Amino acid sequence: MPAMNMIQAINSALDVMLARDENVVTFGEDVGYFGGVFRATAGLQKKYGKSRVFDTPIAEGGIIGAAIGMAVYGLRPVAEIQFADYIYPAFDQLVSEAARLRYRSGGEYGAPLVVRTPCGGGIFGGQTHSQSPEGIFTHVCGLKTVMPSNPYDAKGLLIAAIEDDDPVIFFEPKRIYNGPFDGHHDRPLVPWSKHPASEVPADYYRIDLGKASIVRKGAAVTVIAYGTMVHVCLAAAEESGIDAEVIDLRSLLPIDVEAIATSVKKTGRCVIVHEATRTGGYGAELSALVQEHCFWNLEAPIERVTGWDTPYPHALEWEYFPGPARVIRALKAVTET
Amino acid sequence: MTTRKRRAEPPGAAEPSSDDEQLALHVPEPAARPGEAHDFSELHIAAAGTMARPAVDTPESALRDYPYGLIRVLDDAGKAVGQWDPGLDPDTLRRGLRSMALTRAFDDRMLNAQRQGKTSFYIKCTGEEAVAVAQAMALDPADMLFPSYRQQGLLIARDWPIVDMMCQIFSNPADRMKGRQLPVLYSAKQANFFSLSGNLGTQFPQAVGWAMASAIKHDTRIAASWIGEGTTAEADFHYAMTFAAVYRAPVLLNVVNNQWAISSFQGIAGGERATFAQRALGYGMPGLRVDGNDFLAVYAATQWAAERARTNHGPTLIELFTYRAAAHSTSDDPAAYRPKDEAANWPLGDPIARLKQHLIAIDAWSEEQHAALAAEVEREVRAALKEAEAIGVLGGAKPHLHTMFEDVFKELPVHLQQQLDQVQSELKGDGN
Numbered sequence: 001m002p003a004m005n006m007i008q009a010i011n012s013a014l015d016v017m018l019a020r021d022e023n024v025v026t027f028g029e030d031v032g033y034f035g036g037v038f039r040a041t042a043g044l045q046k047k048y049g050k051s052r053v054f055d056t057p058i059a060e061g062g063i064i065g066a067a068i069g070m071a072v073y074g075l076r077p078v079a080e081i082q083f084a085d086y087i088y089p090a091f092d093q094l095v096s097e098a099a100r101l102r103y104r105s106g107g108e109y110g111a112p113l114v115v116r117t118p119c120g121g122g123i124f125g126g127q128t129h130s131q132s133p134e135g136i137f138t139h140v141c142g143l144k145t146v147m148p149s150n151p152y153d154a155k156g157l158l159i160a161a162i163e164d165d166d167p168v169i170f171f172e173p174k175r176i177y178n179g180p181f182d183g184h185h186d187r188p189l190v191p192w193s194k195h196p197a198s199e200v201p202a203d204y205y206r207i208d209l210g211k212a213s214i215v216r217k218g219a220a221v222t223v224i225a226y227g228t229m230v231h232v233c234l235a236a237a238e239e240s241g242i243d244a245e246v247i248d249l250r251s252l253l254p255i256d257v258e259a260i261a262t263s264v265k266k267t268g269r270c271v272i273v274h275e276a277t278r279t280g281g282y283g284a285e286l287s288a289l290v291q292e293h294c295f296w297n298l299e300a301p302i303e304r305v306t307g308w309d310t311p312y313p314h315a316l317e318w319e320y321f322p323g324p325a326r327v328i329r330a331l332k333a334v335t336e337t
Numbered sequence: 338m339t340t341r342k343r344r345a346e347p348p349g350a351a352e353p354s355s356d357d358e359q360l361a362l363h364v365p366e367p368a369a370r371p372g373e374a375h376d377f378s379e380l381h382i383a384a385a386g387t388m389a390r391p392a393v394d395t396p397e398s399a400l401r402d403y404p405y406g407l408i409r410v411l412d413d414a415g416k417a418v419g420q421w422d423p424g425l426d427p428d429t430l431r432r433g434l435r436s437m438a439l440t441r442a443f444d445d446r447m448l449n450a451q452r453q454g455k456t457s458f459y460i461k462c463t464g465e466e467a468v469a470v471a472q473a474m475a476l477d478p479a480d481m482l483f484p485s486y487r488q489q490g491l492l493i494a495r496d497w498p499i500v501d502m503m504c505q506i507f508s509n510p511a512d513r514m515k516g517r518q519l520p521v522l523y524s525a526k527q528a529n530f531f532s533l534s535g536n537l538g539t540q541f542p543q544a545v546g547w548a549m550a551s552a553i554k555h556d557t558r559i560a561a562s563w564i565g566e567g568t569t570a571e572a573d574f575h576y577a578m579t580f581a582a583v584y585r586a587p588v589l590l591n592v593v594n595n596q597w598a599i600s601s602f603q604g605i606a607g608g609e610r611a612t613f614a615q616r617a618l619g620y621g622m623p624g625l626r627v628d629g630n631d632f633l634a635v636y637a638a639t640q641w642a643a644e645r646a647r648t649n650h651g652p653t654l655i656e657l658f659t660y661r662a663a664a665h666s667t668s669d670d671p672a673a674y675r676p677k678d679e680a681a682n683w684p685l686g687d688p689i690a691r692l693k694q695h696l697i698a699i700d701a702w703s704e705e706q707h708a709a710l711a712a713e714v715e716r717e718v719r720a721a722l723k724e725a726e727a728i729g730v731l732g733g734a735k736p737h738l739h740t741m742f743e744d745v746f747k748e749l750p751v752h753l754q755q756q757l758d759q760v761q762s763e764l765k766g767d768g769n
Contacts, residue, residue, distance in 0.1 A: 107743070
């Protein structure tokens with residue numbers, strides 16, 4: 001089985017689907033000849049031709065508008081938005097159109113498209129190359145929202161997203177494209193090849209949307225995370241010696257409430273971690289779900305560890321980034337109550 | 338003439354030395370407002386038949402006069418003149434006349450239905466019937482239409498049952514949109530008619546995407562989309578034009594310039610200094626400007642652009658120059674912003690009257706036949722209305738509660754099933 005990093009796994013998913021289904025097309029800014037600024041589509045134009053893998057104008061609203069039309073025709077478009085920070089010009093096409101087309105047409109039309117977009121910080125990207133806007137999209141009914149944390153999941157989830165008959169926003173945490181970054185920015189990055197999740201089958205497989213993964217078993221506290229934060233939380237658990245159970249949600253909507261409730265009922269404590277800003281973020285939804293399902297099992301108030309409610313700063317990146325030290329503080333707070 | 342001085346001081350730092358150095362914002366104003374006589378003196382309309390019809394494979398560089406002109410076929414006497422005459426047989430012309438008459442009768446009846454409280458809202462297309470009807474007829478029935486909300490004539494020209502449209506307008510149990518959409522925001526997949534959004538202009542880049550897909554799949558079908566002149570100011574217009582031009586998409590991008598976007602005249606949308614067809618020039622796309630009240634001209638221009646698209650010569654922007662004779666919608670009263678007699682005096686006349694005049698001029702129609710047609714379409718509309726009303730009007734039989742949760746996703750997810758259970762049990766608890 002080949003060892004793949006996140007980019008290679010995403011590339012492999014696209015490769016597999018372009019080969020399996022002639023209706024799959026992929027496009028975006030710099031996606032065609034060049035293969036994408038993060039190389040996620042490298043080699044695909046050469047393999048599948050210019051009419052299935054191509055460059056687009058710098059027009060996110062046009063990219064998604066055209067993708068919707070293609071999906072209505074019967075294609076399976078996979079559109080790349082170069083950075084999640086650039087997705088806002090396409091907001092109306094996603095929220096008012098892709099998300100609601102099936103509903104408003106009484107089921108006559110649908111928009112089975114995937115939007116792949118790199119998100120998250122820790123790369124010195126400043127406020128326009130670091131955002132995590134997943135909570136904006138989980139709030140929109142009619143969209144599915146996915147964020148993988150490792151190469152194996154990235155490939156299986158992306159294939160499932162392409163096969164899904166509803167629109168899926170597929171967030172790729174760019175900080176972990178090359179290795180499972182755990183928040184220790186002052187240490188050398190361990191490459192994916194040293195991680196078991198880099199064992200990625202070259203062929204087709206899928207991971208159904210809506211199934212969380214327990215990445216660390218534990219009894220003292222439940223940690224709910226996704227994307228880069230999964231690795232930060234694992235590091236925090238190891239370094240603190242706290243017997244934390246870490247849940248990688250993988251799919252935010254649909255969400256695996258059962259996995260969360262089962263774990264929190266067992267541990268009685270819960271820490272929620274995301275890189276996105278705090279107020280009105282997806283962590284608030286998770287917190288509400290936990291208290292709705294597990295209120296009588298809770299031994300301590302739920303803690304949230306998130307990015308601060310500021311734009312993502314450049315120079316103060318590591319003061320902003322919710323690293324292991326902050327997660328450990330929260331783990332201690334809930335377990336010492 | 339005064340020379341404008343550049344100021345070194347920051348804004349507001351110094352008093353201007355004289356009035357003519359002060360900047361002044363230009364806010365366009367229409368030629369006439371309520372209480373004033375209509376004024377079309379700025380409208381320069383060329384005679385019918387003066388523009389040449391180029392071959393459909395003519396390069397764009399040789400078509401740059403068209404955005405400045407106006408393609409017209411019917412002259413004041415109702416004769417078809419010039420190279421753009423599509424040479425339609427009388428049967429086709431009579432079919433067009435009938436669809437336009439049916440569209441108008443449908444509109445009148447549905448306006449009444451709204452006034453009687455049978456629905457919440459309605460939008461007429463009075464004066465613009467030739468746009469939708471002639472364009473639908475000039476396209477192939479398999480071509481995909483991405484309309485705006487004033488092209489009900491597309492469905493009628495494609496012989497879509499008007500009772501189905503009425504059920505949508507009444508949000509009754511036979512409404513295929515399950516009572517979810519504002520009246521007139523139809524969807525008719527079987528007629529290759531796309532679901533209407535309600536957000537303006539979003540369908541323009543979608544139509545281009547559909548056309549790109551058709552080209553990717555080496556299909557023969559093309560797409561057409563419609564927006565109003567006001568919507569050309571939206572980014573979606575620019576997206577659509579850029580993508581259509583870049584990928585040479587087989588698509589017709591239609592701008593229906595009916596002079597008014599609710600209360601804003603076309604100058605507010607940017608039509609004061611340039612025509613909307615001229616927008617095409619910047620994209621290297623042909624732009625045709627057409628007399629939108631001239632059934633033959635609309636048909637011919639659409640046919641030209643469709644053939645051009647179908648033979649891989651790419652997209653065309655068509656400005657259909659017309660006039661919104663009715664209010665924007667049932668929620669609007671144009672007496673508040675334009676002269677009362679403006680519609681009646683529109684220099685390009687009424688599309689139904691002009692086609693009727695033409696048919697009579699070629700001895701293919703008579704006043705008696707026209708009166709009979711009017712009565713016939715009126716009967717048809719009344720019969721359909723009776724049928725639709727028997728199924729229900731707005732506020733009567735509602736769709737089932739579970740339909741509120743369906744179609745958000747293809748499969749009903751757990752959280753929506755739970756919300757459905759909750760609302761059902763809450764309503765039961767309230768004794769409903």
